Amino acid sequence: MRRIEAHPILEVGKPKVLKFYFEGREMEAFEGETIAAALVANGVDVFGKTEHSKPRGFYCAIGKCSSCLMIVDGVANVRSCITLVKEGMKVRRQIGRGEVTW
Amino acid sequence: MVKTDFLVIGGGPAGLCAAIETSKRDVKTLIVDEGVELGGQLVKQTHKFFGHEGFYASVRGFEIAKKLISQLNENVTVKTQTTVTGIYEDIITAYDREKDLVFEIEPKYILISVGASERFIPFKNNHLPGVYGAGAVQTLMNQFKVLPGKRVLMIGSGNIGLIVSYQLLQAGAEVKAIVEIADKVGGYDVHARKVKRLGIPILLRHTIKEAIGEEKVEGAVIAQVDEKYNIIAGSEKEFAVDVICVAVGLVPSIELASMAGVQIQYIPELGGYVPYRDREMRTNVKNIFVAGDLAGIEEATTAMIEGKIAGLKVAEEITGQNLDSEIERMQEELVEFRSGPFSEKVRKGLERFFPQEMMSYSKTSQQDLGPVGKLRPVIECYENIPCNPCQTSCPAGAITVPENINSLPIVDYSKCTGCGICVMKCPGLAIFLVQENFQPDRDLVIMPYEFLPLPEKGQEVIALDREGREVARAQVVRVVKSANKTHLVHLSVPAGMGEVVRSFRLPKETESFVCRCEEITVDQVERAIEEGFTDYEELRRYLRVGMGPCGGRTCRSIVLGILARKTGKTLKEIGFGTFRPPSMPVKFESIVKGEIENEK
Numbered sequence: 001m002r003r004i005e006a007h008p009i010l011e012v013g014k015p016k017v018l019k020f021y022f023e024g025r026e027m028e029a030f031e032g033e034t035i036a037a038a039l040v041a042n043g044v045d046v047f048g049k050t051e052h053s054k055p056r057g058f059y060c061a062i063g064k065c066s067s068c069l070m071i072v073d074g075v076a077n078v079r080s081c082i083t084l085v086k087e088g089m090k091v092r093r094q095i096g097r098g099e100v101t102w
Numbered sequence: 103m104v105k106t107d108f109l110v111i112g113g114g115p116a117g118l119c120a121a122i123e124t125s126k127r128d129v130k131t132l133i134v135d136e137g138v139e140l141g142g143q144l145v146k147q148t149h150k151f152f153g154h155e156g157f158y159a160s161v162r163g164f165e166i167a168k169k170l171i172s173q174l175n176e177n178v179t180v181k182t183q184t185t186v187t188g189i190y191e192d193i194i195t196a197y198d199r200e201k202d203l204v205f206e207i208e209p210k211y212i213l214i215s216v217g218a219s220e221r222f223i224p225f226k227n228n229h230l231p232g233v234y235g236a237g238a239v240q241t242l243m244n245q246f247k248v249l250p251g252k253r254v255l256m257i258g259s260g261n262i263g264l265i266v267s268y269q270l271l272q273a274g275a276e277v278k279a280i281v282e283i284a285d286k287v288g289g290y291d292v293h294a295r296k297v298k299r300l301g302i303p304i305l306l307r308h309t310i311k312e313a314i315g316e317e318k319v320e321g322a323v324i325a326q327v328d329e330k331y332n333i334i335a336g337s338e339k340e341f342a343v344d345v346i347c348v349a350v351g352l353v354p355s356i357e358l359a360s361m362a363g364v365q366i367q368y369i370p371e372l373g374g375y376v377p378y379r380d381r382e383m384r385t386n387v388k389n390i391f392v393a394g395d396l397a398g399i400e401e402a403t404t405a406m407i408e409g410k411i412a413g414l415k416v417a418e419e420i421t422g423q424n425l426d427s428e429i430e431r432m433q434e435e436l437v438e439f440r441s442g443p444f445s446e447k448v449r450k451g452l453e454r455f456f457p458q459e460m461m462s463y464s465k466t467s468q469q470d471l472g473p474v475g476k477l478r479p480v481i482e483c484y485e486n487i488p489c490n491p492c493q494t495s496c497p498a499g500a501i502t503v504p505e506n507i508n509s510l511p512i513v514d515y516s517k518c519t520g521c522g523i524c525v526m527k528c529p530g531l532a533i534f535l536v537q538e539n540f541q542p543d544r545d546l547v548i549m550p551y552e553f554l555p556l557p558e559k560g561q562e563v564i565a566l567d568r569e570g571r572e573v574a575r576a577q578v579v580r581v582v583k584s585a586n587k588t589h590l591v592h593l594s595v596p597a598g599m600g601e602v603v604r605s606f607r608l609p610k611e612t613e614s615f616v617c618r619c620e621e622i623t624v625d626q627v628e629r630a631i632e633e634g635f636t637d638y639e640e641l642r643r644y645l646r647v648g649m650g651p652c653g654g655r656t657c658r659s660i661v662l663g664i665l666a667r668k669t670g671k672t673l674k675e676i677g678f679g680t681f682r683p684p685s686m687p688v689k690f691e692s693i694v695k696g697e698i699e700n701e702k
Contacts, residue, residue, distance in 0.1 A: 004247040004273050008554045009148045009162065009587045012247055030246075034138065037246035045231040045250075045318045055317050057231025061238035062143075063136050063185070064219040064355065081238075082183070083199060084138055 003041050020089040035080035035091055036061065036068050047080060048094040070094050074101055106132040106179070108416050109194065109209035111186045111358060114142020115402045116215035116394030116409035118170040123413030125177035129420050132207065133178060134196055136185045141167030142217060142394075144402060146240040148272070149265055150529035150588070152489035153403045153439070154507050160491040160527045160586070163402065164244070170406075189362035211389045211416045214359050215409060218352035218373065218395040223257070226312035232319025236266045236349035243273045251344035253633075255322045256280040257310050261289035261401070263349035267297050270347075272553060278341045280304045281324050283331055290444070291485045292530030299605035301570030311338060313346055321634070322346050342633035354396045363387050371451030372398030381433060381456055383412040391416065400448055403488075407435050437461060442486045442508040463508035471601075472513065477520035477537040477546065480601075481511050483530060495527040525550050526584045536600045545600030546579070551591045556581055557608060565595050566605040574599050576606060616664070617657035619650020627661060631668045638662060638679040651687050654679075 006012060015030035022044060029038035036058055039047065046055045047068055058068030063082035072078040073090050076098025080091070108124050110117040113135035124131045139145060147163020158166045174180070181196070187204065188195040194207040220235030222228070234242075234250060236258070242248045254275055256267045259282035267277045280297065285306050287294045294304060307327050314321035326337035352373060359377040360366050364385040366375050376398050383391045391412040394405035411432045418425040440449055441461040449458045463486055472478040479501075481492065490503040492511050500517035501524060503509050525533045525548060535548035557563055557578045565576040576599075580592035595603045614624045622645050635641050638661065647661055648654030658678065666673050 002249045002251075004243060004249055006554055007247065008272050008552050010164070010244065010247065032138075033246045033248075037242060037248050040242055040250055041246075041248040047231065050229070054229050055231055056229070057233070057318065059222065059233065059238060060220045060235045061241035062219075065222075065235070081241075082137060084183075 002043065018085070018087040020085050020087070020091060022091045023093060029085040033085060034061075035070065035072065035078075035083050035085045035089070038085045039080070039091070046093065049096070051096040069098065071098060076100070104132065104205060104207045106130050106207065106209045107420050108132070108211045108213070109134065109207055110213045110215060112136075112142065112214070112216040112394070112396075113140040113180065113182070114215060114217055114394060114405065115144055115166070115170065116397075116405040116412075117142070117213060118167075118174070119406045119409030120213050120215065120391075120393060120413030120416070121178050122170065122173045123410050124417045124420075125175045126173075127417040127421050127423065128177055129417050131178045132181065132209070133174075134181045134184045134186055134207075136183070138183060140171050140180060140182060143237065143240075144170075146237070146244040147265075147402070148244050148269055150527075150586070151403060152487055152529045154488075154490050155494055156435070157403045157406055159489060160495070160529055162586075166402070186358060189358050209389075210420065211391070212362075213383075213391045213393060213409070213412050213416070214362070214364075214377075214396060215392065215394045215405075215412075216355045216358060216396050218354050218399055220348070221351040221353050223310075223348060223350050225310045227315065228313060230313045230315050230319050231317070232315065232344055233313055233346045233348065236262045236347050239266055239345070239347050240269065243275075244269060249273055249275055251319075252276060253278055253341075253343040254345040254347050255310070255324070255341050255343045256347050256349060258282065258349035258351070259284075259287045259289060259294065259304055259306075260349060260351065261293055263347075264289040264293035264297055266347060266349060267302055268293070268300075271297075271300060271302075275345075277302050278343055279324075281308045281310060282306050283309045283327055290487055290530065292483060292487070292532045295482065295568065295604075296531055299566055299568050299570050301566065301607075309333065310346065314340070319344055319346055352395060352399050354399065356396065359385065359390070359392060359396065362390055364390060364392070367454065369398070369451045369454055371447040376451075378455060381411075382415045382429065383408055384415065398448060398451060400445075404436060404439055407432050407439065411436075438506050438508070439488045441506065442488050444485070444487060461506050461508065463506055464504045464510060466512070467510045468512055472515040472518075474538050476515065477535055477540070477548075478515050478518050479513055479520075479524055480534050480536050481513060481524075481528075481532060482534070482604075483511060483528075483532045486510060487530075489529060491527045491529060492524045492533060495523050497521065497523060522548055522582065522590050525590055526586060526588045531588070534604060538600050539597055541594065543597045544594045545597055545603075547576075547593045547595055547600055547603050548590050549593065549604065549606075550588045552588055555608070556583070556589060557591060557606075561608075563593070563606040563608055565593060565599065565603040566607060567602050568604045570605065573602055576603065616660045617645075617647045617650060617654075619652050619656070620646045620648075622647045622657070624664065627664050628668060631665060636665065636669050638665060638676060641665070642679065648679075653685060653687075 027042045048056045059065040061081045068081040069077045070080045071092040107130040110133045113133045144163045144167035153159040183199045186196045311325045312323045325333045365378040393408035393412045414425045488507045490507045492501045493503040531550045537546040540546040561578045565574040576593045576595045582590040
């Protein structure tokens, strides 16, 4: 795990734990954190692939660079860095530009 | 359709300060912010701010965010997780991510305070996961308490690169080096000193050449550059890192301003393309204001002041109150904050919009080191940065920052009581208390400390100098905990070292040796394996483990065991390396002597 357990300046509280799924795998997240933070905490660095099969992570974490787009509950192009993770959420890697679902 | 008097787009320091001013004057204000909480970049700043008390000097960024948010009143409506997607002639559209719908806003006045985005730079494999903007690393570690990796290479030595490096160490990561393409450090000297004395090298005239890895970052190649910033062939160096943190600057987010008809100009000193605005933060579009990093890349304090000015002006026009004197006071604050040498660029940039004023300040620094033998502060603050908490926090009135906050601090040693409050308060962690010969043959150094674990009284530590070099063993004689988390550690150092020691590290808990000849510890072997030396022969060449007089008879099996454990391979897969003559050390003299004998 990459969670910081003690910090000299910041309080590390005990947030509520919730479960979500990444590529079908059950993972734990903290309530109030973004999908991106939860994935990194679980050791996931590759958030998707480009159209040319290059692995993608995220770059800015504030919703500006659009590198973190993922498929969340079936919807493509979700900015995982500014979207809160929710109980039972199904997160998948996005390959290329993502498909529109109706 | 949402109607409001005042729409604030972006709830960072500028937007919040504007909303505080308007809401105080009963102006219906709506703050729309893209993030999951208000505060903008303040929420991830764990360092104490420079400046003066009026703008939260010596308070940590995330605490400033809380203080600002607490000043909003019932006239403010907040919509987070919402992005303004368009500013049209008659209407504004915003996308609410939670509800997954676009709605319309009709405001009388607008402040665009959307900040900036992270600058990106081209280098080979820069697409790899593990290449992060500095702000992203801060978001992960300081907002969500998650570390993106263990070993980091920092690109850029501006204030952000320096601060984030220090924060990475606080969070428990390792920073291998800070790479800077220019021939001098970009950020404040006090920030550079903070990381240098912890042993992080700042490599000037270097740049990143490539990221190594297939699926994610596993290493980085840097290289030296010549005067024209071209890479010097053959100067490449490789680092085993899992994060490459890019801190090469910010780009103002001008999209909304531009589509709203605000005139955009290219002013490199302000960060590139920036919107036009006047002294009151108003753009060429009468009801649109800008403030903060969008109006020019600066720092959070000036963003707060700009936000206040915009908020005051909007309140004045909506309520009809005369707020000119308050606006003028804020404009004077801006002049004061921008009078120092670090704001020269910003002043030059803003000169394109309206004439700039400047306050003169004192460049005279402390000339003496004070009375030897008396417990007293040594202030290692040599640049004119706008900051004065040392002065305002001193209960004895012993420290003066003359004229205005840009001057250098001067200590009146006759008044100083040696209480240490200035050490705790100084945002640059640049003040130390020193006393020569406080005990026979021992000097006392009291230093600020912001790491875990805190050492204990009586503990022996390794004292480091300003460059992070080990210079002595020292004893902790006292630890004074502070509410602001800048604790004071009192170190007893050998006489004469009081002027040298500026930092320390805790000794490794246990030093279990693997190789007694070369003094290589278990810890060193494990770290080398983590860095990627996963072959016995590589380890031998890298650490000299097994290359001492015993020829590896003592340590070979232990190293192979650690390798097997760390890599998950079997001993059979790892092998046992190569044996070469001589099987025991033999003097060259003996060899030569034998040759001579032979020839006879």
